[in-house]
Amino acid sequence: MDIGEVAKKAKVTTATLRFYEEKGLIKSIGRQGLRRQYGKQVIDQLALISLGRAAGFSLNEIAAMFRQDGKPELDRKKLKDKAEQLEQMAKRLHFISQGLEHAAVCPAENHMECPTFQKFLKAAIAGEYQPTKL
Template identity: 60%
Template sequence: MTELDIAEVAHRAGIPASTLRFYEEKGLIASIGRRGLRRQYDPGVLERLALIALGRTAGFSLDEIARMFAPDGRPRIDRRLLAAKAEELEGRIRELSVLRDSLRHAAACPAPTHMECSTFRRLLEAAASGAVRVPRKRAPRPP
């Protein structure tokens, strides 16, 4: 397979060319040259971009993802880091499940008001104590 230009990589990876340039600035990917003004990439960049996307979806930072590649560009994924992230996600899933179940109860609760519902009151107390974290919106991805 021949080299791919930035527009083709962006199209195939489903991300804007600006993200590719940002990833290149961060050292996550590297172009192999230029044809005119357009950056050219080895077709293997698509697999690397898929690994980056998987890492982002799992909640890894770009710096953490960068450390998952050896200097020669091959994946070097720390299994302990993966296990720790899986545990972190498991905890978050438990928190969100409790929150989901509490909200479902509050939506169907026969109490005259939510403030008279003991389950809803417990949810409020947990939120006030920090035991229930409010889901954070992810920071926008780079342009």
């Protein structure tokens, strides 16, 4: 597949493909004229890169997940650790969402006078981002 086909299938730009190639994340298999050519496995590699980025892995961390031949070699402990980090982040975001939702409908004239909002602020300053019934 040429670079344009790959970009279209993977929904990335050709500049992104060239950047990933410079970083060693993917490899072209040659050129046809001026256009880089890639093997079919590059789509799976790009899907893993996309998933890794969405999960918060750095490009260097993602690069370490591929062997020299481009096949993935996933470190299960790193995956588990990242899953736990994402779970904690999801809990914090849910807590913050609860507080914001309450503030949006709070009947108090001033949010700072609202006991529920005060409870939210105290929990936030203490770093206690656990979803609760506010």
